[in-house]
Amino acid sequence: MENFSFVNPVKILFGKGTIGQIKGEIPAGDKVLVVYGGGSIKKNGVYGQVADALSGYEVHEFPGIEPNPQYETCMKVVALIKEKGIDYLLAVGGGSVIDAVKFIVAAVYYEGGDPWEILSKDAEIKKALPFGAILTLPATGSEMNGNSVISRAGIQEKLSFASPLVYPKFSVLDPTTTYTLPPRQVGNGVVDTFVHITEQYLTHYEGDSMLQDKLFEGLLKTIVAEGPKALETPTDYDVRANLMWASTWALNGWFGNGRPQDWATHMIGHELTAFYGLDHGQTLAIVLPGVMKVMWKSKFEKIRSLGCEVFGVCGADQASTVDKTIKAVEDFFEAMGVKTHLSDYGLDEEAIDKVCKRMEERRWKLGECDDITPDMIREILTLRR
Amino acid sequence: MENFSFVNPVKILFGKGTIGQIKGEIPAGDKVLVVYGGGSIKKNGVYGQVADALSGYEVHEFPGIEPNPQYETCMKVVALIKEKGIDYLLAVGGGSVIDAVKFIVAAVYYEGGDPWEILSKDAEIKKALPFGAILTLPATGSEMNGNSVISRAGIQEKLSFASPLVYPKFSVLDPTTTYTLPPRQVGNGVVDTFVHITEQYLTHYEGDSMLQDKLFEGLLKTIVAEGPKALETPTDYDVRANLMWASTWALNGWFGNGRPQDWATHMIGHELTAFYGLDHGQTLAIVLPGVMKVMWKSKFEKIRSLGCEVFGVCGADQASTVDKTIKAVEDFFEAMGVKTHLSDYGLDEEAIDKVCKRMEERRWKLGECDDITPDMIREILTLRR
DSSP states (O other), rough: OOOOEEEEOOOOEEETTTTTGGGSOOOOOOOOOOEEEHHHHHSSHHHHHHHHHTTTTTEEEEEEOOOOOHEEEHHHHHHHHHTOEEEEEEEEEEEHHHHHHHHHHHHTOOOOOOOOHHSSSSOOOOOOOEEEESSSSSSSSSGGGEEEEEEGGGGGGGEEEEOOSSSEEEEEEGGGGTTOOOHHHHHHHHHHHHHHHHHHOOOOOSSSHHHHHHHHHHHHHHHHHEEEEEEEHHOOHHHHHHHHHHHHHTTSSSTTTTTTTOOOOHHHHHHHHHHHOOHHHHHHHHHHHHHHTTHHHHHHHHHHIIIIIOOOOOOHHHHHHHHHHHHHHHHHHTTTTTTOOOGGGGOOOHHHHHHHHHHHHHOOSSSSSSOOHHHHHHHHHHTTT | OEEEEEEEOOEEEEEOOGGGGGGGTSOTOEEEEEESSSSHHHHHHHHHHHHTTTTTTTEEEEEESSOOOHHHHHHHHHHHHOOOOOOOEEEEHHHHHHHHHHHHHHHHHSSSOTTHHHHHHHOOOOOOOOOOEESSSHHHSSSHHHEEEEEEEGEEEEEEEEEEEGSSEEEEOOOOGTTTHHHHHHHHHHHHHHHOOOOHHHHSSSOOHHHHHHHHHHHHHHHHHHHEEEEEOOOOOOOOHHHHHHHHHSSSSTTTSSOOOOOOHHHHHHHHHHHOOOOOHHHHHHHHHHHHHHTTHHHHHHHHHHIIIIOOOOSHHHHHHHOOOOOOOHHHHHOOOOOOGGGGGGOOHHHOOOOOHHHHTTTBSSSSTTBOOOOHHHHHHTTTT
């Protein structure tokens, strides 16, 4: 196990009817800005619960944060905050809304010039406004971490940043708010959660971190069992609760401590979204099986554990174990309604060329061993045509 | 899954050589009181590392916290803090030292009369001094929770309290500090960790909290695999790291959220320590198999999972599954060098009478369903003669 230092200060308010508890978490007298997305919260009753909980506060609101939240939209919110003298933000939605608010609370105080530098130049964040979150789409783990991914359509970029100053002060996780999610969002969310885990679990590591392996396997077993049930029986509370809480643990930082992490699937997937607008979960479902196939030799021990422990498939030899495990992963993604090949989304060689050219320009070293070359990225994507 | 709200603000500094990092965690200029136990930290090099890390601070020290830390000793530390104007405490040791410091930092500011009331009357804690911990004996999880157990020899009492104000600000977990632990302490620590998990996992629950079940099974698999290796190869770093980190997760509060908890084994065990001075781990190794046997009907689903998933033993029917699982638990405790019957410690019917009389007087309702009667406690202990 590797050395680490870590703290996660987010308070979790979990369960049915817990949105009302936010009143106890936001300082009295604060001017609150509620930030949300396309308006689904007005249909599922969340908006009304938030309005009730915030009675007594001066409340402003900003609707319209996009999936893959856009820099330009975030900067409009920054302007509104300055105009109204906002003290506290409340992100209501999924990872896109929460990620956007993280960038916004940091950009408000950014003094270095264009806040885009927080993403493009890893510029230091020295101060941020406080905010809380009400999660309505379990997937990204953003409700309990300090990470954010922001897109900029004008230059087809999708970049991430992280800071301990942008952890939510609290996050409300009410599984009943997920009952009305469209199946596509449920599927994408489960795939995203699955791949957050494999980015940290399915790695080559000379040392031993059995504890983390077993905890990640526990998360994987849960979402593999519960994911399809959420599509079949959307209002099963315990199924939704298990999935919502698992998605938080998949990326709140705790289990990934002390061992190497991959993230190649996410980095390659982000480019597919930046160029072609695919859903984040769709890109991961395409890329992960390719990463597993191309990197199977160094990842073999964990691929075998994933197959045997999580999916109950073990091959007679290494090659068949790898193939069976990759097949099980693909089948699971497809069962969640998420297609796993580029052609399913109308993409062909041109997309592969475009992503590979971008990855060559970036000169990033991908994979837990920094050994995924541009040629290997081409191989990964070619396998996923 | 049940509703909950929870936050755990403890910063973890994990790994080889991390004691030196405490300098960055304690405010400059603070008067620091180092509290420790019987002096093992002077033999294993920890004392010297702490002294080096605290150069530049005004440092005082209080050695001599006992296993099962005593109220009277704690009150001596309270007096020293007031005399010297201490700002910050550093607990260096195992759960006993950390538990003692939690009581001490609360007792310093207690205004209601005798601070024993914090334990005996669940008196409210309104303020506490800040403290950090350097863990040298993984077992109690005290390094990452707000719980404490204090004993008072004069009246043969052992009682607990909990408060969000007594979380450590930080805890250092350096697995190399555990290399020189005596086998008895290693065994007790692993048994304590195991039973912390079963108190939260091995419960009757009408609902479904699959996620927590799978995470607890991950912890159990890890300590069942790694515990005996720590006795065989005391200086295997990764074994010690897995055990140390698992013991923290067994009782830092996160996985127990959202489901019922038992704690009957601990409550009965505490009385055996209060009356006869048995090690905490020894009392748990005696009591748990008895609780499993007497409560098997309501706990059957989880007993089966414990047997099949963790120990790989499944019976042909319910009765044999229960018996095989209990046998596996006993064998594991014995393999860790911890005896599992009252007679192994020279205790007989008199001890059973004494504990049962005390439990009747307390009128506590034990078990996750509040259904363990005094007669059942007698049955549990009688099985463990």
